[in-house]
Amino acid sequence: MNTLTMGTPLPQGKSIFGSSYGSRPHVGFRRVTTQHPCPVCGGKKWCQVTQDGRLAHCMREACGAIKQAKDDGYIHVLIHDDTLAMSVTRNANAFDRNRNLKTELAPLEIRDAVYSKLLELSPAWKYERELVTAPDGLLARGFAADDVMRFGALPACVNERDALAHRVNQIVADELPLYATTRGGVTVLGVPGFWEGTGGIPKLGRPTKYRSPVLTVPYRDERGNIQACQLRFPFVGKTKSSYVWLSTAEDKLDKEPRGTSSGSPLHFALRAGSYINDLPILITEGALKAEAFVALRPTMRAIATAGVGVAHTEIIAATRGRDTIIAFDSDHRQNKNVCRQLAKLVAERAVDARRIESNASTGIVVWEGAKGIDDAVLANLHLRVLDAAAWFQNLPNESAEEVSVVWQNYGFAPDAEASPNDGQEKKA
Ligand SMILES: [Zn+2]
Incomplete structure (x- = not known):
């Protein structure tokens, strides 16, 4: 005992x-x-x-x-540091009264500063065997060694994550002393993924141990600022890999006090100096997939949502007036839900284009034999870009019925839409 x-x-x-x-x-x-x-x-x-x-x-x-x-x-x-210990102890009582309240989302420049420091202090390279050279690691997805630097990692141990949270907090507080003062010394609060532990110490990620180190995938805006991060849990034993936001959901505030939700921002993947402005923008799901795609096709830009049904309004705004091709996973034609979301996005873009009198096209990328667009490009599969009408004609009956209903609701009829690639295929 x-x-x-x-x-x-x-x-x-x-x-x-x-x-x-x-x-x-x-x-x-x-x-x-x-x-x-x-x-x-x-x-x-x-x-x-x-x-x-x-x-x-x-x-x-x-x-x-x-x-x-x-x-x-x-x-x-x-806590390793005396001054921080004193300041957090002083603040702990005040914080204690509001423990189950969420913290308001920190401004973009703070999130970018904190996440950038996190990637720098804990890069994916640190766990080379688990995250980089593993069978489902970054190199196997087609990333070059240079690309690996775009990603970070969170240690499996709570204690190591605490130390990381502490260092990031300290460095950013030193860089932004005025902002730190407004936060009572805990600069990282308000940045999704960070929350307040016992005695006011900054914590990072889930309050329990992970089975292995996890990949940190930044979600960047069009200017490259990191707005949020997703975690990729690798394939371990029988558990399939999975993605979650580095974020505290409202119903987890009892476990992660004063945490913040990330929302579901878009990710913009591009290689500055390499992309060609006239090429269509590719829309896919998942930042890692979008990054893998532009790593293999640097002349193109990609926008990723966290899921096929997520952030359509933001996608419409980000691609307004620009030619766009949608590349959701290849099983979308059999998966009624994905099909419906894709049809919805096509119709929403068409409605928006009509409103602003734009004739920007929306293509749909199809291929056979791989799930994601990144795998398809890596395997050098033949990619075809179909317009909405051609895509619709090739759908299995069940999916076609779903799509018809969606398009009727939007008053959208594919044949009536002007498209520079009508009925034609072109190579992506
Ligand atoms: Zn314990």
Whole structure:
């Protein structure tokens, strides 16, 4: 059984933690609870945290610990820096009253500064074996070594993510002292993915351990500013790879206090100096796919949404008056939902084009034999660009019925639309 109880001094103070920690005579531990789970493992029982939030005695997680505790469990340093510790302790009480409130989204320049620093301090290269050279890693998707620098990584261990959050917070606070003052020293709050841990320390990502390091995929606006990030969890065992926003949903605020939601911004993928303005803009789903596409076809630009049904209004605005080709996954013709979303996007663009009297075309890219457009390009498959009418004619019956209903609702009829490529195929 655990010998550390409320009010006991730090375990073996001076010998482990040196004079700065050892000189605090009576910083007691308190047990974690449902409201205040363990900042290391996320557990609600057994583990303990010091009152000032500097140290955790976690009973489960060895990863990232500075020391194995005498009885059982592991000692983790949560805050390394004295001044930050004092400022967050001072602010902790004020914050505590509002713990389950979300933090308002930070301005774009702050998000960009914080995420840029995060990518710099924790690049994908740091986990080369897991994220870069693995069978489903970046190189296998067709990225060159230079492209890998566009992506970051989050460590699997909570403790390492805490240290990262702390460093990013400190560096950005030093660079933007005025802004830091308005945030009580916790500059990263308001940047989706960051939230406030026990004692006010900045935290990053889920409150529990990941099974492996995860890839960080930035979502950039047209000027290259990072608005948000997605995490790609790799293929581990039988678990398929998956994407989630680095973000705190409203219903997760009890676990990630004072977090912020990312929303679903678009990603603009382009190679400055390489793309040709006259070529159509490709629309696809997922920033990684869009990046892989332009890495292989640098003369083209791509815009990615997080999903086929997401952010249509933003896509319409971003591609207004420009020729566009849509490249959703090739199973879209069999998948009624994807088909419906694609038809909706085509009709919405047509309605918008009619309103502003633009004759910009909307093509649909089709191919056989690979799922994503990036895989298709990598495998050098034959890509065909169809106009809406030709695409519609080639749909299986079930999907065609779905599309008809959508288009009727929008008063859209493909044959009536002017398109420079009517009935023709061209190579993308
Ligand atoms: Zn724990």
